[in-house]
Amino acid sequence: MLTYSFENRGKESLYTWLYRCMKDDILSGKLVSGEKLPSKRSFARQLGVSTLTVENAYALLQTEGYVSSLPKKGYYVADIQPAFHRSQPGAVSAPDSVAVSFGQPEEQQFFADFSSNQTRKENFPFSVWTKLIRRVMTEQGENLLKNSPGGGILPLREAIAEQLREFRDMQVSPEQIIVGAGTEYLYGLLIQLLGFDSVYAVENPGYQKIWKIYQAHGVACRYIDLDRSGMQPELLKVSGANVIHISPSHHFPTGITMPISRRHELLAWAGEEEERYIIEDDYDSEFRLSGKPVPTLQSIDQNGRVIYINTFTKSLASTIRISYMVLPASLLARYRERLDFYSCTVSNFEQYTLAAFIREGHYEKHINRMRNNCRKKRNLLLDAIARSPLSALVSISEQDAGLHFLMHVNTKLTDEELTKRAAEKGIRLTGLSYYFHGGEGQSRSAHTFVINYSNIDENRIEEAVERLYQALHFSVDEVALPC
Amino acid sequence: MLTYSFENRGKESLYTWLYRCMKDDILSGKLVSGEKLPSKRSFARQLGVSTLTVENAYALLQTEGYVSSLPKKGYYVADIQPAFHRSQPGAVSAPDSVAVSFGQPEEQQFFADFSSNQTRKENFPFSVWTKLIRRVMTEQGENLLKNSPGGGILPLREAIAEQLREFRDMQVSPEQIIVGAGTEYLYGLLIQLLGFDSVYAVENPGYQKIWKIYQAHGVACRYIDLDRSGMQPELLKVSGANVIHISPSHHFPTGITMPISRRHELLAWAGEEEERYIIEDDYDSEFRLSGKPVPTLQSIDQNGRVIYINTFTKSLASTIRISYMVLPASLLARYRERLDFYSCTVSNFEQYTLAAFIREGHYEKHINRMRNNCRKKRNLLLDAIARSPLSALVSISEQDAGLHFLMHVNTKLTDEELTKRAAEKGIRLTGLSYYFHGGEGQSRSAHTFVINYSNIDENRIEEAVERLYQALHFSVDEVALPC
Numbered sequence A, B: 001m002l003t004y005s006f007e008n009r010g011k012e013s014l015y016t017w018l019y020r021c022m023k024d025d026i027l028s029g030k031l032v033s034g035e036k037l038p039s040k041r042s043f044a045r046q047l048g049v050s051t052l053t054v055e056n057a058y059a060l061l062q063t064e065g066y067v068s069s070l071p072k073k074g075y076y077v078a079d080i081q082p083a084f085h086r087s088q089p090g091a092v093s094a095p096d097s098v099a100v101s102f103g104q105p106e107e108q109q110f111f112a113d114f115s116s117n118q119t120r121k122e123n124f125p126f127s128v129w130t131k132l133i134r135r136v137m138t139e140q141g142e143n144l145l146k147n148s149p150g151g152g153i154l155p156l157r158e159a160i161a162e163q164l165r166e167f168r169d170m171q172v173s174p175e176q177i178i179v180g181a182g183t184e185y186l187y188g189l190l191i192q193l194l195g196f197d198s199v200y201a202v203e204n205p206g207y208q209k210i211w212k213i214y215q216a217h218g219v220a221c222r223y224i225d226l227d228r229s230g231m232q233p234e235l236l237k238v239s240g241a242n243v244i245h246i247s248p249s250h251h252f253p254t255g256i257t258m259p260i261s262r263r264h265e266l267l268a269w270a271g272e273e274e275e276r277y278i279i280e281d282d283y284d285s286e287f288r289l290s291g292k293p294v295p296t297l298q299s300i301d302q303n304g305r306v307i308y309i310n311t312f313t314k315s316l317a318s319t320i321r322i323s324y325m326v327l328p329a330s331l332l333a334r335y336r337e338r339l340d341f342y343s344c345t346v347s348n349f350e351q352y353t354l355a356a357f358i359r360e361g362h363y364e365k366h367i368n369r370m371r372n373n374c375r376k377k378r379n380l381l382l383d384a385i386a387r388s389p390l391s392a393l394v395s396i397s398e399q400d401a402g403l404h405f406l407m408h409v410n411t412k413l414t415d416e417e418l419t420k421r422a423a424e425k426g427i428r429l430t431g432l433s434y435y436f437h438g439g440e441g442q443s444r445s446a447h448t449f450v451i452n453y454s455n456i457d458e459n460r461i462e463e464a465v466e467r468l469y470q471a472l473h474f475s476v477d478e479v480a481l482p483c
Helices: A014-028 A040-047 A051-063 A126-140 A154-168 A183-194 A208-216 A233-239 A260-272 A329-338 A348-359 A362-387 A415-424 A439-444 A458-472 B014-028 B040-047 B051-063 B126-140 B154-168 B183-194 B208-216 B233-239 B260-272 B329-338 B348-359 B362-387 B415-424 B439-444 B458-472
Strands: A067-070 A074-077 A177-180 A199-204 A220-227 A243-246 A277-281 A306-311 A323-326 A394-397 A404-409 A448-452 B067-070 B074-077 B177-180 B199-204 B220-227 B243-246 B277-281 B306-311 B323-326 B394-397 B404-409 B448-452
Touching: A014 A051, A040 A051, A051 A067, A051 A074, A126 A348, A126 B126, A154 A177, A154 A323, A154 A348, A177 A183, A183 A208, A183 A277, A183 A306, A183 A323, A183 A329, A199 A208, A199 A233, A208 A220, A220 A233, A233 A260, A243 A260, A260 A277, A348 A362, A348 B348, A362 A394, A362 A458, A415 A458, B014 B051, B040 B051, B051 B067, B051 B074, B126 B348, B154 B177, B154 B323, B154 B348, B177 B183, B183 B208, B183 B277, B183 B306, B183 B323, B183 B329, B199 B208, B199 B233, B208 B220, B220 B233, B233 B260, B243 B260, B260 B277, B348 B362, B362 B394, B362 B458, B415 B458
Parallel strands: A199 A220, A199 A243, A243 A277, A277 A306, B199 B220, B199 B243, B243 B277, B277 B306
Antiparallel strands: A067 A074, A177 A323, A306 A323, A394 A404, A404 A448, B067 B074, B177 B323, B306 B323, B394 B404, B404 B448
């Protein structure tokens, strides 16, 4: 007989507790598909709760598809498939981390996750941020409740403009800056601005989320292959695209920095016809570890065809959603005409806090600290690999820019097999092939992994490398012949 | 000779100071259209600054369109038109409040603004909110930096589900709830979910922003006239629409509450064919001042065709951007498949704070306080009108639900003229006709104003009514004959 104890439910309501117990039993297979559930009234009597409690629990289970009801027959356990596989934003789930519950995945805990873009607690400036929020709450009072202009509050836009002038050599007026809740939101806004009839060219390989956003908006998207300098102009020209979306400072995931000659080529392409635009995604340029940064396309553009985008989600925290774009004059006028009615998607409270954080020099200090931290981690990791027998199996590239490098594994095994073996040792890897659209690039890029080290615990680096070696330590016939 | 002093620039950089001085002179007409500006080098020498400073200032002015350059000729003052007219989100600007500066309108300060939806400082629970943020920063630590599921953090979704169960009698599982940065953002997400080929029916009159969002996404939009019960099913049926976007609890701006019979009619319409959906926008149901609330469409929907949307921007603060929608099971599956890759647009810090605010009962207390406050203001305002000679000129309707009522003025004057006269007395009004699409409804609704009283200073009510009387106190031949 089906029964549950309500003893350990703590503060949870009776019906959600019951719902959760039953859901667990359905997912674990204790309650099997097709099984008839007791009637609400009898079940309630037996459990010592009200009929309404059972009714609410059944209703929830039904809403979520765990049970189904037949008129005049009663409730039955539904046929459950673990269909809803969720992944972390910006990361790939290991093949075995299938979510068992809707919306709240039970992620596998990895010893070291080389896929994650999350900020580590010790890297977030908690005490300064808390102090500033408090001050903003006291000092700004009424201003916090005044509707922000659609593009963001002026003090934040001024701070960003100053920042761009100082660190990216860009002459931008605050009025050109549009602040929004993450670059994903801004991409959507740009599609509305540049039109649903535009054809968008993206980098292949590239950041999959960008592709998905264009797809979700139903616009035409062309996947343009890269050479060593980035997006290839010849392929671009025959693609029919009029907007390109690129990350010239540091391409993800290959790490390519677009040389100045290619930048001018692309700018020239944009200048050739009306309505050609370049979206310049500068998502992690703050983290460049060595060398002089190449000037942004925005700063050398003569024709007003570049939209510059950057974000604080990488440099501050992925969970504080603040990004911005810089519109050229022509698009600014169009934005005002068509999209200015939108409310800014970032809360005033966080806009004022970030403005103070930048203006008072905390942001600069924070970035320097983060950059040193990243450099240190990268060096520790590269050093550990060099000292490990793993070094005989892999080769490293693109280690100078940003938050990740590439690791090529000298093997015949598939990426799927390698990822699985690593996961078994508690290491999460993402193959470069994941970032390719279509087959050829995927096979060319096999055996190469994107090693995101910014989120790794320093103290685990040594052991992570050892585990990686254990995972990738193949039998001789699995090793690829030198080519 | 053109010259500027840099004495009072404080901490501002030389070039932005120069840019601002010149911009002011262009806007004020001191520098006139077509006037040639001094060359960079000579101007720099004369001002005692570097050529780079002048260059940067000119570049900024050019970017913003204040000056233009002719190759080998130099810089000229451009022909400036005050084209960029910004309005407050959700409100209409009075005709004379044309912005003179891009992006930062110099709004006319009104003695009483009956158009604004901003939260007043005394209505925002500053001390509780500050306390909770501080606690969340300490207690949640690491959780704050863990990427939120796309739909929002579970504690917030649980708190909202509980809230809906208790106050709206809705059985909703947390997993059905998608949290986003404002309803405007969620509308965009819904278009991606329901398709760019869908035809959307909106209420006429209605909230213009909703229309603009559909337009900005390039989707087909039908404007369906209302009768006393809301959207008319006969007109809906011949419109070809498959999605309707309505606010049945309290229609804006007419204040209509859709009776239960019409609700069932619309639900039946949705059930007749696949891919028919109803977006139920419940934006201010918390503020209902009297009477029993009618059940939501979501709670009586048998076919999983209703998407329920609500927001905290009305009930908490318009500048904290947190809203949510409740998806029916079928759309939830589609959302997971197509849109689950999106990061949540609300910062974790505010999600956790709001979750605690609701869970610990502060939200309920806050709403009760706000509701009492609104009722008090409404009564003070209605009472002041009744005691004023204004009462002979106007009639009031729809005073029981939400944050505004309608005021009909017995006159032959146009709405434009009435708005202008009120503005001259420091009173901002918005005509009901503003919310109509197309001519007929506009003329039918003439002389009626939407009186939003939630943002009015209690102590100004008496004088605001007196000023309104002064503004609307026409000569005899301006009064309309009784009809």
